[in-house]
Amino acid sequence: MNKKQGILYSVLAVTLGLGAIPIGTIQAEGAVSPPVGGAKASPLTANNDHAEAIYKAALPLLSSSNKLPEAIKYLNANMYAVGSYRATIMTLKLENLHKAALPAWESKFNTSNVQRKLTAIYKAGASMKNLAEATEDLALRTLLKSASESGYKLETAEGTFFPVIDYAAYRKYKLYVTNDISAYISIMATESDLPSSKDNGLVIGWTDVAARALSQEQFIQNYPKSNRISAVKSLYSIYVNNTFYGQNNTPLFHYDNLEMDLEAQKAYSSILIKNNDTSSFLQKLDGFMKLMKDNNFKLNDEVEQFRKTTMQL
Structure with missing residues (x-):
């Protein structure tokens, strides 16, 4: 197992599609399907024309990784006004874009120069924003600030630093999306907050290993037709394996x-x-x-x- 497999396994578990998606379809996991899992009423419900206009304005922002900071700001400001159907599509398209852009961000961090500079300033638990403020190196500051504004966080394993999707930031969308995607965000944010393993060993207790498996199993039972069912199934299989085998450094x-x-x-x-x-x-x-x-x-x-x-x- 390499260092990145110990961090957010689920990021490697699913290949997601991109591109403009008409209302009624979400392209992901190799399939096209409408949102499922039950609609959840937004606190404020705009008229349909207004909601559609907001949605259409979001699509160009969700089509390019260069627009991730702008897209995130737009979704944060307008998600409440589009209803759960469109909110779900917008949220999943954002995740699609985050996943597609991640390899390019990994390459930017995976240089000896960046790694050396990060080693000098890194503090456990510090956000990319805080690290950017702590360095006087303009290039590193710009990299960290841009990655943070694009929705990534910094992780480390085996002495190497790399970006991962900051799923905790998705929690603000839970109120507006369908029930299954709200549950999916909770599962992924838990992984983002505290990855289960690093350096070929578990960093959470056995109770948490089993509890996460139970949560994932419940999702699979409750939302068998969810657009993100494959991602959760992949994650669940990893936790079943951890439950009965552990890992190399924590057997x-x-x-x-x-x-x-x-x-x-x-x-x-x-x-x-x-x-x-x-x-x-x-x-x-x-x-x-x-x-x-x-x-x-x-x-x-x-x-x-x-x-x-x-x-x-």
Whole structure:
């Protein structure tokens, strides 16, 4: 696993389409489909002609990565006035553009000169805007400021700095989009706020690993026809794998004695006590924990076979 796979897995999980999209269709994930998931009334509802005019004015801004800062400002100021149908399309088109533009931004950051300068000023948790204000280097300041205004944030792994989509900034659109995309934003913003792993190891607890898997599974069950169902399914498969295997630097079973991590035992047992619904994920976890108890919480051929079977489901 490389450093970027440890950050926002879902960014690599989906290839999204771009281009102007008529009302009634959203081009993404290789398919064309209307927004689904239930309309959510905006606090203020403009007349249809006004909403359509705002929407049409947004389309040119959402057609070029060079216009990302302008597009973000426009959406922030006008999203409330277009209704949930158009708001959903505008939001997903913005994400499409963010994903398409990301490789170019990665290239701008992936130079020895930029990396060296960032190493000198970087502080954990600092925003790109704050880092831009902290440097006297005009070129670096311009790069950081532009990336920030374009909707990206800075991440680091294995000593390298790179931009990722700042999904937390999408939270302001949750009130205006359809229910499924509101839930999708919550899932992605959680990943953006605290990526699950870095440097081939989990940086969240076992309880959070399972809780995120449950949240993703709920989305899949509630919104099977959502435009972003493939993205969430891909993310869910990663969390199922993390649940039953961990990662190289944080394995579920210790390499030396093949015993299951004690904190994972406690976390999974607690989750099963607190949740007794018919979740497929919880059923797998319950069967796994019963098998672990029967095998004194040690990895053996029977446990390994269970894990392989589980991952095939």
